[in-house]
Amino acid sequence: MKRIFFYLLLLLYVNVLFSNNNTLLLQLDEEINKRSEYEEAKEKELLLLEDMFRYASSKESKYQILGKLFDAYRNYDTNKSLKIAHEKYQLALSTNNKDYINDASMNIAETLCMLGMFKESLEIMDVIKQDELPGFLLPYYFHTYRTIYGLLADFVTVDIMRDRYLHETNRYRDSIVAFNQEGTLPYVIVKSDSYNFNGDYNKAICLIKEYLNKSDISLHDKAILYYTLSESYRGINDKYNEKKYLILSSIGDIKSVVREYVSLRRLAVMLYEEGDIDRAYKYVTLCMDDAVKCNARWRILEVQKMFPIINESYHLKEINHQKRLKNTLLTISVLSLCLIVAIVIFYLQKKKITVARLNLIKINNELSKVNSELKEANQKLIDMNKSLTESNYIKEEYVGHYLNQCSVYLDKIEQYRHHLNKIASAGKLDDLYKLLKSSSFIEAELKDFYTGFDTTFLQIYPNFVDDFNSLLTEPIQIKQGELLNTELRIFALIRLGITDSVKIAQFLRYSVTTIYNYRTRIRNRAACAREDFENKVMNISK
Structure with missing residues (x-):
C-alpha cells in the first residue's frame, strides 16, 4: 500500500513538473509571436543612437x-x-x-x-x-x-588541434576569472563555465543561482546565465531542469532582441528528441532565419547540422498528415454520398412519415388525455377510499361507544326508577318532589356523556388539539382536568362531518346563535384565510 502511495505521489510530481515546462513553452510561443514588436523597439533604439552620433x-x-x-x-x-x-x-x-x-x-x-x-x-x-x-x-x-x-x-576535426585549442580556451578562461572581481557577472559566467568544463556541475548551479537572486540583472545577462545553468543540469542528466532553463534563456533572448544565440537551437533539438516535431521545426527555422539575418556564420553552421534532420521529419509528418487528410476526405465523400442517398429515401417517404407522425401525435394526445383522466379518477378513488376508511373507523368507534353508553344509561335509569319507587313507597313525597325537580342527575350524566365523547374522539385524533391550535393565531387553552372545551368540541363535531349548526346545538345543548357565535369567533382567529379555515380543520389527520 505504501509503495502504491509513493508511486502515485511520484506520478503527481512528474505531472506537475511537465505541466510547468509546458506553461513556459506556451509563454515562449507568445514571446515569439510578439517578436516583431520587440524588433520595432530595438530599431527605434538604434536609430536614436545613430542620431546621437550624427549630432x-x-x-x-x-x-x-x-x-x-x-x-x-x-x-x-x-x-x-x-x-x-x-x-x-x-x-x-x-x-x-x-x-x-x-x-x-x-x-x-x-x-x-x-x-x-x-x-x-x-x-x-x-x-x-x-x-x-x-x-x-x-x-x-x-x-x-x-x-x-x-x-x-x-x-x-583533428583531435590534436582540438586539444590545443581547448587548452588555450581554458588558459584564457582562467585569466578572465583572475582579472575579474569575485561576484561580478563576468566572473560568475566564466567561473561557472569553468566548473561545467571540469565536471563540477553542482558548484556551477550554486554559483549561478546565488547570483540570480540579485535584482539588477538585465534580460540578456539572465539569458546567458540561464543557458549556462542548463548546461550544468545537462551535465548531471537532469532533463527537466535543462529544458526549463533553455526555455527561460530563449525567452530572455527573444525579449532582449538578439539574433546570435544557442538556447533556442538546443531547445529545438530536445523537443525533436521528445517528439514535438512542430515546435522543433518552428524553433529551428527561427534560429536559421536569425543566424542569416545576423550573418553569424558559425551559428549558421551549427543550425545546419540539425536543420535538415528536423526539416525532413517535419515534412515527413506533413506528408503523413496529408495522407491522413486525403483518407479522411475520401471517407467523408463516401459518407456524404450515403447521406445523399439516405436523404433521397427520406424525402420519398416523407409524406408517409408525416402522416404517421401526425397520427402518432394524435394518439399520444388522446393517451395523455386518458392518462390524465385515469390519474384524476385514481386520485379521487384514493381520496374516497381514505374518506370511507376513516368514516368506517369513526363509525366503528362511536357505534361501539354509544351502544355501550346506551346499555349503561338503561341500567342507570332502572336504578334511578327503583330509587324513586322506594322513596314513593316510603311515603316521602317531599323528597320525591325534590329529586324530580333537581337537574343534578342530568348534569352529571351530560358530563359523563361529553367526557366519553371527548375520550373517544381523542383516541381517533390524538393530535387534534395541537393541530387545531396550529391553525390559530391565538391557541385555545384547556382548563385543568378537561379533555376538550366547548370550542374544541364544536370543531371536533365538524371534523366528524357534522357541520350543521342546528345539529351541533342539539348535541351540545346550546342555542343555534351561541354555536354560530363560537364558530365565527374562532374563524376570526384563524392563521389562514377565514373561508379556508374549516376545510383545513376537516383535513386534520388521525
Whole structure:
C-alpha cells in the first residue's frame, strides 16, 4: 500500500513538473509571436543612437556612442557591427589614443570571429600587446581570445588541434576569472563555465543561482546565465531542469532582441528528441532565419547540422498528415454520398412519415388525455377510499361507544326508577318532589356523556388539539382536568362531518346563535384565510 502511495505521489510530481515546462513553452510561443514588436523597439533604439552620433560634437563623445552602437548591434547584425567597429578604429586612429585603438581592434577581431574568420581574428589579436593594455581592457582581451579558441575547438576535426585549442580556451578562461572581481557577472559566467568544463556541475548551479537572486540583472545577462545553468543540469542528466532553463534563456533572448544565440537551437533539438516535431521545426527555422539575418556564420553552421534532420521529419509528418487528410476526405465523400442517398429515401417517404407522425401525435394526445383522466379518477378513488376508511373507523368507534353508553344509561335509569319507587313507597313525597325537580342527575350524566365523547374522539385524533391550535393565531387553552372545551368540541363535531349548526346545538345543548357565535369567533382567529379555515380543520389527520 505504501509503495502504491509513493508511486502515485511520484506520478503527481512528474505531472506537475511537465505541466510547468509546458506553461513556459506556451509563454515562449507568445514571446515569439510578439517578436516583431520587440524588433520595432530595438530599431527605434538604434536609430536614436545613430542620431546621437550624427549630432555629437566631439570625437570623445562620438567614440562613446559608437561603442554603444557596437554593443547594440553585436548580437543583432554582424555586418553592421563590423562596420561600426571599423568606424571606431578610424576614429581611434584620429585621436591617437592607444587604448581606443586596442579596444576598436578587439571589436573588429570579435566580429570577424562571429563571421567565422578565425585566422584574421587571431592576426589582429596577436598584434595587440597584453602588457600595454590597461586593467579595464584585459578582461575583454582574454574574453576575445577565449571566444576565438573556443569556436576553433568546436569546429576543428583533428583531435590534436582540438586539444590545443581547448587548452588555450581554458588558459584564457582562467585569466578572465583572475582579472575579474569575485561576484561580478563576468566572473560568475566564466567561473561557472569553468566548473561545467571540469565536471563540477553542482558548484556551477550554486554559483549561478546565488547570483540570480540579485535584482539588477538585465534580460540578456539572465539569458546567458540561464543557458549556462542548463548546461550544468545537462551535465548531471537532469532533463527537466535543462529544458526549463533553455526555455527561460530563449525567452530572455527573444525579449532582449538578439539574433546570435544557442538556447533556442538546443531547445529545438530536445523537443525533436521528445517528439514535438512542430515546435522543433518552428524553433529551428527561427534560429536559421536569425543566424542569416545576423550573418553569424558559425551559428549558421551549427543550425545546419540539425536543420535538415528536423526539416525532413517535419515534412515527413506533413506528408503523413496529408495522407491522413486525403483518407479522411475520401471517407467523408463516401459518407456524404450515403447521406445523399439516405436523404433521397427520406424525402420519398416523407409524406408517409408525416402522416404517421401526425397520427402518432394524435394518439399520444388522446393517451395523455386518458392518462390524465385515469390519474384524476385514481386520485379521487384514493381520496374516497381514505374518506370511507376513516368514516368506517369513526363509525366503528362511536357505534361501539354509544351502544355501550346506551346499555349503561338503561341500567342507570332502572336504578334511578327503583330509587324513586322506594322513596314513593316510603311515603316521602317531599323528597320525591325534590329529586324530580333537581337537574343534578342530568348534569352529571351530560358530563359523563361529553367526557366519553371527548375520550373517544381523542383516541381517533390524538393530535387534534395541537393541530387545531396550529391553525390559530391565538391557541385555545384547556382548563385543568378537561379533555376538550366547548370550542374544541364544536370543531371536533365538524371534523366528524357534522357541520350543521342546528345539529351541533342539539348535541351540545346550546342555542343555534351561541354555536354560530363560537364558530365565527374562532374563524376570526384563524392563521389562514377565514373561508379556508374549516376545510383545513376537516383535513386534520388521525
